[in-house]
Amino acid sequence: MKRSPPVFVLLVFLFAVASISVFGNMSTSISTDTAPTIAENISLQPPNILNKLSEKDDELARVPVSMGSKEIVYYENRYTILSYKTQAECDQKRGLWDNKERVCKASTRKRLNEQEMVIGLKLLNTETKEVQVIAVQTKITANGVSIVAPNGYQIEIVERPNGIRWNWWNTLYRVVAPANTVVIKNNFPRKETEPVSRIVRGKVVRETKKVVKGFLYVPHSEYFELEENRSILVEAGTTYLKGVVSKAFNTLRERGVKSKTFSNKLVVDVEALSPRFFERLPLLEQGDFTEFQLDPQKTAERVLIILGANRENAWKHTCNRSDACGWVQFTPKTYRNIRTGYPAAQLTVDFKDGAGDHLNSIMSAILLHSDNLDVLFKKFGDKILNDPQLEKYLASSYNGAPKWVHNSLSATISRGFSDWITALSPTRKDSRGGLRKETRDFMIKLDYLIQNDLP
Numbered sequence: 001m002k003r004s005p006p007v008f009v010l011l012v013f014l015f016a017v018a019s020i021s022v023f024g025n026m027s028t029s030i031s032t033d034t035a036p037t038i039a040e041n042i043s044l045q046p047p048n049i050l051n052k053l054s055e056k057d058d059e060l061a062r063v064p065v066s067m068g069s070k071e072i073v074y075y076e077n078r079y080t081i082l083s084y085k086t087q088a089e090c091d092q093k094r095g096l097w098d099n100k101e102r103v104c105k106a107s108t109r110k111r112l113n114e115q116e117m118v119i120g121l122k123l124l125n126t127e128t129k130e131v132q133v134i135a136v137q138t139k140i141t142a143n144g145v146s147i148v149a150p151n152g153y154q155i156e157i158v159e160r161p162n163g164i165r166w167n168w169w170n171t172l173y174r175v176v177a178p179a180n181t182v183v184i185k186n187n188f189p190r191k192e193t194e195p196v197s198r199i200v201r202g203k204v205v206r207e208t209k210k211v212v213k214g215f216l217y218v219p220h221s222e223y224f225e226l227e228e229n230r231s232i233l234v235e236a237g238t239t240y241l242k243g244v245v246s247k248a249f250n251t252l253r254e255r256g257v258k259s260k261t262f263s264n265k266l267v268v269d270v271e272a273l274s275p276r277f278f279e280r281l282p283l284l285e286q287g288d289f290t291e292f293q294l295d296p297q298k299t300a301e302r303v304l305i306i307l308g309a310n311r312e313n314a315w316k317h318t319c320n321r322s323d324a325c326g327w328v329q330f331t332p333k334t335y336r337n338i339r340t341g342y343p344a345a346q347l348t349v350d351f352k353d354g355a356g357d358h359l360n361s362i363m364s365a366i367l368l369h370s371d372n373l374d375v376l377f378k379k380f381g382d383k384i385l386n387d388p389q390l391e392k393y394l395a396s397s398y399n400g401a402p403k404w405v406h407n408s409l410s411a412t413i414s415r416g417f418s419d420w421i422t423a424l425s426p427t428r429k430d431s432r433g434g435l436r437k438e439t440r441d442f443m444i445k446l447d448y449l450i451q452n453d454l455p
Contacts (some may be wrong), residue, residue: 013266040375048237049229052124053184053309057131063120065189065214071113077163079105081293099410100446101161101294114166116140120187120214121155121173127180138166151175158222161369162290169217169317170306182223187214190317215317218301218309234301236308238455247277248362257367259372267342272390273369280363282307284395285329286315289441296448304455316356326355328365335364342367365398372397395446400439419437 017028026259082104084090087097090104116138123132135150137154145166147155154176159165169188175181193208249268259265267273283303292299307314315327324331332351339347339354347364348354355361372394376384384390435443448454 016041021247038358047129049224050232050308052129053218055131057122057185057187060120060122060185060187061214061216063133063135063214064118065120065135065187065212066118067189067191067212070114071115073111073113074140074142074144075109075111075168076144076165077159078108078110079161079163079290080108081108081290103294107163110163112166114138114140114145117189119189120188121183121186123175123181124223125178125181126182147173149218155183158289160291161294162288166287167219167319169215170219172220172222174222182221183219184221184223185216185218189213190215197201216283217313218306220306224305224309225298230301230305233305233308237304237306238308238309239306240311241282241455242279244362245275248278248359248366249275251359252345252363252366255344255346257342259370259374260378261370267366267370270370270373272385273366274391277369277391277395278365279455280446281362281365281398282315282327283400283449283455284442284445286327287445289445292445292448296445297452300449300454312358314358317352319352319355325352326361327358328355328361330355330361330364332366337366338367338371341371368398369394392443392446392451396435396439396443401440431452 005072079096082090082093082095084093084095084104086243088105090097093104095104096107097103118135118137121134121136123134125131128364134150134153136153139146139148145157147157149155156174156176157165158172158174160167160172165171168440169186169190171186173183175183189212191210192213195205195206196209197204224230253266253268257267259267259270262270285299286303286306287299291302318327319325320329322331330351335347335351339345339349343364345367347367348357348360353360354364376393376397384393387393
């Protein structure tokens with residue numbers, strides 16, 4: 001019986017034959033001026049800003065960040081846009097004329113307080129694409145926060161169009177020296193609570209203590225607004241956002257969460273709860289209204305850029321002074337009501353963890369919408385479901401509260417007002433019975449996103 005040759009010998013033989021047929025005849029069978037090279041046959045995508053942002057940050061993470069113990073008071077400007085269209089009108093009303101934007105602004109001074117700190121910055125040379133890591137210190141005076149950098153470096157904090165300068169881990173930096181350098185990431189100190197144990201009279205006592213830990217975050221940058229980076233980051237942010245919303249709907253479906261309005265339906269099968277609104281929600285909550293008035297497209301894209309750069313970390317630890325937290329700005333009471341009202345959803349118990357988690361918070365937002373729809377349905381009946389402005393009613397309920405929507409809608413019906421948004425508050429700075437100014441501004445942003453099909 002004839003035995004087959006060993007596999008290794010066979011492979012060597014085949015390789016030798018292939019080598020002779022390819023390399024032995026190359027000069028006669030392939031013309032050197034028409035032959036594709038290996039590099040031409042392989043389609044490689046050029047490195048882009050996402051590649052650079054995804055590189056390891058071991059050196060940045062090792063920067064010993066810290067926070068001072070003393071709160072220091074400082075002041076910043078805050079700008080709102082006034083309706084005066086000419087500089088003469090603006091000057092007459094004692095406004096501040098912005099020559100660059102050609103608008104009239106009202107300026108106020110906002111009192112703030114902060115601790116001085118040591119921060120790690122990751123810098124990118126935009127010409128050589130080399131990166132370096134430095135530690136800087138903040139210095140606080142009554143006029144604001146500034147950066148003290150090592151010798152050879154000069155870094156400024158840029159005032160945004162709304163007046164905000166110091167914005168913690170999302171501060172807008174400008175590197176003056178070295179040239180062609182930008183900040184692409186920071187290691188920012190923040191206080192966290194962690195459990196500790198100690199022995200007291202022979203017994204273990206469990207407590208918590210505050211510790212300072214670094215948090216890696218990509219702050220917004222003028223460099224990201226260059227077209228070569230903007231389009232990539234906006235697309236990445238949009239894809240990420242839509243993916244989270246889709247997963248939130250799928251998770252609620254898998255967990256069988258029922259609608260309170262329609263007991264025979266799952267929440268996610270209620271037509272009024274469109275995924276499109278929840279894709280717009282972070283843009284509505286994180287897009288500043290003053291900046292929106294100046295450039296709505298850029299303001300919407302800024303949110304998407306931050307999402308594209310930071311993904312699940314975007315606004316993860318952000319809370320305002322009203323204790324609204326996360327990318328869709330939940331408050332503790334509202335979150336607790338939704339969590340306990342929909343136990344089947346299995347929402348995260350801890351408020352800040354739940355508000356900071358993108359999937360969990362979008363699920364919570366969908367359920368809050370479901371609750372608000374139930375309130376509107378009980379007040380106005382079936383007809384509310386076919387109202388073309390239902391998305392706006394629910395949006396204003398989310399930002400404010402359903403009772404203000406009730407008041408405005410009822411006034412529109414009973415008193416013949418033409419616009420429910422300004423009903424009860426057509427001229428006042430804020431409303432005592434209808435929608436608050438913040439909510440009316442929210443609705444202007446929503447109109448723009450709907451009309452332009454964003455994101």
